[in-house]
Amino acid sequence: MAASATYDAPTDFRTLDECHLRIAEHLQRLEALMDHLDSAGVDAHAQQEAAAIESFFSSTSQRHHLDEETRVFPALLSSVDLDLVASVRMLQQDHGWIEEDWLAIAPQLRAIANGCNWYDPAELRHALQVFLDLYREHIALEDSLIYPEAKAQAAKLQRRRATLPPLRFTAGAQSSS
Secondary structure (H helix, E strand, O other): OOOOOOOOOOOOHHHHHHHHHHHHHHHHHHHHHHHHHHHHOOOHHHHHHHHHHHHHHHOHHHHHHHHHHHHHHHHHHOOOOHHHHHHHHHHHHHHHHHHHHHHHHHHHHHHHHOOOOOOOHHHHHHHHHHHHHHHHHHHHHHHHHHHHHHHHHHHHHHHHHHOOOOOOOOOOOOOOO
16 A cells, blocks of 8 residues: 555555455454453553554554545545535545544553553543544445445546557657657
8 A cells, every 4th residue: 555656556445445444453452452451451462452553553544544635535526426525525634633633542552562551541541432433433434435436436437448549659759848
């Protein structure tokens, strides 16, 4: 999922879909981690889980959002379907809220990963619940509306391109530059 893919590269929806599954898995791990912290505190398991979860949401998840912002959302934003455009705008706003929520959670997970227990369990549980709820609603909207529409548009464009004659270049033709 390279965020620096060329503009003309087709969107790899399989990779985006797989990333949604990985995000859902890490959201479950995050929920389980909080329960584990409540019952066992900061032990070796909590440290390993906190490190893995923090790494995922600080890298893979953020790259995934960038891919959506640059490769999925632009075509949908030009739609004449105002409800679709409003949904995409809401998802863009969600990306900002998810990032803001993550900026509050990540340092606490890094501390847990390092064996520290200075976090406030009630505050962390609340922040995690807000993060979990927002992220799950976000993915549900993308999976139910945005990705199907983007896939349909991409397939339509591919069919249209398939009907075009191949470009032919002739020797000695004038350059446009």
